[in-house]
Amino acid sequence: MRRATTAGTAGKVAPATRALQAALAAEQVAIYGYGVVGSHLNGTARALATTDWTAHQVASDQLTALLQARRASPDPAAVAYQLPHQVSTAAQALDLAAALEDQVTSAYLGLVGLDEPSVRMLGARQVRAAALRGAAWRGRTLAFPGLPASARAGHRPARPG
Amino acid sequence: MAANPTRRAVLAATAVLPLLVAGCRGTQALGTPPRPAPDVARLRAAISAEEEMVASYQAAIRLLRDGPAAGTGRGPVTSATLAGLLTEHQEHLRQLRSRLVPGSPLAAGSAPLPAPAAPGLPAAVPAAVSYLGRAEQAASDRLLSQVPHVPASLAQLLASISASEATHVPVLRAVGGA
Numbered sequence: 001m002r003r004a005t006t007a008g009t010a011g012k013v014a015p016a017t018r019a020l021q022a023a024l025a026a027e028q029v030a031i032y033g034y035g036v037v038g039s040h041l042n043g044t045a046r047a048l049a050t051t052d053w054t055a056h057q058v059a060s061d062q063l064t065a066l067l068q069a070r071r072a073s074p075d076p077a078a079v080a081y082q083l084p085h086q087v088s089t090a091a092q093a094l095d096l097a098a099a100l101e102d103q104v105t106s107a108y109l110g111l112v113g114l115d116e117p118s119v120r121m122l123g124a125r126q127v128r129a130a131a132l133r134g135a136a137w138r139g140r141t142l143a144f145p146g147l148p149a150s151a152r153a154g155h156r157p158a159r160p161g
Numbered sequence: 162m163a164a165n166p167t168r169r170a171v172l173a174a175t176a177v178l179p180l181l182v183a184g185c186r187g188t189q190a191l192g193t194p195p196r197p198a199p200d201v202a203r204l205r206a207a208i209s210a211e212e213e214m215v216a217s218y219q220a221a222i223r224l225l226r227d228g229p230a231a232g233t234g235r236g237p238v239t240s241a242t243l244a245g246l247l248t249e250h251q252e253h254l255r256q257l258r259s260r261l262v263p264g265s266p267l268a269a270g271s272a273p274l275p276a277p278a279a280p281g282l283p284a285a286v287p288a289a290v291s292y293l294g295r296a297e298q299a300a301s302d303r304l305l306s307q308v309p310h311v312p313a314s315l316a317q318l319l320a321s322i323s324a325s326e327a328t329h330v331p332v333l334r335a336v337g338g339a
Contacts, residue, residue, distance in 0.1 A: 117309035124320040131324035141328040143249040
């Protein structure tokens, strides 16, 4: 989903810029994906998909502005994206919406790992917003939205003693 | 004497998570090591808050089982819902405690079980469920406010738990909390 040019220049790019680009990429996938989601839903669910699609548009604009303020060029959206799975039923559309929110949640958790307080807070607020949308689509909650299982397995300090 | 466990607790809180999270999609930007001045007191506060939440859920589940609502037909659904949310809080608590190394007072395995009493919980079921909803929102907000003040790895854990707790609010509303 990330463009090759981003990966190719990643070594020179500031961590904050890279994380913002990653969040933007996740938002762009979500915007595209919600179009697919909405096309398989009706009524209230479709209206909810439209609401969430709009939220991702707004977030994408916000990230674009933040990147521009840092004199970075926001990576443009692709024409189409490889989505996590095929959608041909309403149930699959709900699954896709939840999966889209999962990847957005993870991307924003990357911002929370940065040093700048304002970027961290933006990330944390968006982690919460995406988790709320994801839980609504999934119909159940998660203990650790956005955190990979490997990060929450029981662990010990890296350095013994 | 006390300084050493505190320092080691700090290491436990900072060492592991950024590397692991950096491996997941969209979070490639976590190469910088965490700053060496985390506030263990904030971690302990988060642990205490989570213990209170666990105690409140346990008390609410007892209320459904033994209180006036027992046997009304609404109890089982609400009880199962609360049990599911309680499980997530217990996972939160386990993770937060694991950020403190063994031997420190609140470390995983060494801390006492949460006190069974939840003094603020109302005795009527709908009011108790509402109380839990307000407690979840407040806990979520409090964790969010800590995010800028702790090391990166702990910030990510707190942000994730804050999000989880926020998602409990609509669930509680759906089972009848006002």
